[in-house]
Amino acid sequence: MSTDFQSARTTLGARLRELRTEAGLNGKGVAQALGWQRSKVSRLETGKQTPTAADLTAWAQAVGRPDLACELRGRLVGLETQYRSWRRQLAGGHRARQELAIAETASTQVIRGVEVSRIPGLFQTAEYARHTFEGNAEFRQVPKDIEGSVRARIRRQEVLYEPGRQFRFLVWEGALHVLTCPREVMAAQLDRLAGLIGLDTIELGVIPLGAQLRRAPTHGFWIYDRRRVIVETISTEMWLDDEDTIALYERAWEWMSEAAVHGPQARRLIGRARATLELT
Structure with missing residues (x-):
């Protein structure tokens, strides 16, 4: 995997973590709300897994910021171009x-x-x-x-x-x-x-x-x-x-x-x- 792609993915993960903490949630809480394994939340936040567009829409809903779904999906599109x-x-x-x-x-x-x-x-x-x-x-x-x-x-x-x-x-x-x-x-x-x-x-x-x-x-x-x-x-x-x-x-x-x-x-x-x- 190219280092530039990984850097962008890590940045996206940091943004997900930021939104979760702003909502006052821990990783376990987000995982439960989404029906995910806790490990998936960790992999997404640390940039070890690439989220899907659906993952990002669901995350925005879970942290109470559905208005940011478009921003998150835009970041996903930009992973290989930014x-x-x-x-x-x-x-x-x-x-x-x-x-x-x-x-x-x-x-x-x-x-x-x-x-x-x-x-x-x-x-x-x-x-x-x-x-x-x-x-x-x-x-x-x-x-x-x-x-x-x-x-x-x-x-x-x-x-x-x-x-x-x-x-x-x-x-x-x-x-x-x-x-x-x-x-x-x-x-x-x-x-x-x-x-x-x-x-x-x-x-x-x-x-x-x-x-x-x-x-x-x-x-x-x-x-x-x-x-x-x-x-x-x-x-x-x-x-x-x-x-x-x-x-x-x-x-x-x-x-x-x-x-x-x-x-x-x-x-x-x-x-x-x-x-x-x-x-x-």
């Missing part, structure tokens, strides 16, 4: 995932993002993207379809110039100094980033090192309109679409944006990072 392992997504290389990103971006009006260790893909130069794909392919030991992936990433950037779109990104200042490519490639990338400031469709904020924060930028994430959040980990990409999670990530974005600088101040921080490369 948590996507990189091994499975990149089995044939990076290009297919980039094509998916093009489609997802095309159907979105407002994208808000946070990056803490790299330049956002929508703002990357071809050379920076090339080194990113090469390093990732080597790390994950997947096919190196580098040129096709780079072309797809650059094609995705065409939306930056479409009227009515909004791209609101926050970049941790440290990301401006992370070298995963040659210094001359990073210099050109920083020049590109500075050049995007002032574009009508782009709001780029830089969170300075040493800024007072209400929320630390622990990992990157992208919010697509108000319908989906995409989060990357080393092994998994998570597509999260429940309202509570989206609201949580929106709050994280807003809190971090309070510390960000924009316009000339952001360009100054980018220029400072550019100067440290000391190119001759």
Whole structure:
């Protein structure tokens, strides 16, 4: 069983346990109400057994929350689609995932993002993207379809110039100094980033090192309109679409944006990072 599927099943089990405890019931009480073995309740709550849609409807009834039956069944449907392992997504290389990103971006009006260790893909130069794909392919030991992936990433950037779109990104200042490519490639990338400031469709904020924060930028994430959040980990990409999670990530974005600088101040921080490369 894939680890991403198991993670999602464990999350669903935790939600079932939460609803049971909120109802003031123990496992034995739920089992009796449903006519189940106590062991089934335990397996469902610990993520060791996949519930059926009927199981979830019955659970919602037993805990006095029939209004949540649709939510629980929705979580069941999402078990294999919400948590996507990189091994499975990149089995044939990076290009297919980039094509998916093009489609997802095309159907979105407002994208808000946070990056803490790299330049956002929508703002990357071809050379920076090339080194990113090469390093990732080597790390994950997947096919190196580098040129096709780079072309797809650059094609995705065409939306930056479409009227009515909004791209609101926050970049941790440290990301401006992370070298995963040659210094001359990073210099050109920083020049590109500075050049995007002032574009009508782009709001780029830089969170300075040493800024007072209400929320630390622990990992990157992208919010697509108000319908989906995409989060990357080393092994998994998570597509999260429940309202509570989206609201949580929106709050994280807003809190971090309070510390960000924009316009000339952001360009100054980018220029400072550019100067440290000391190119001759």
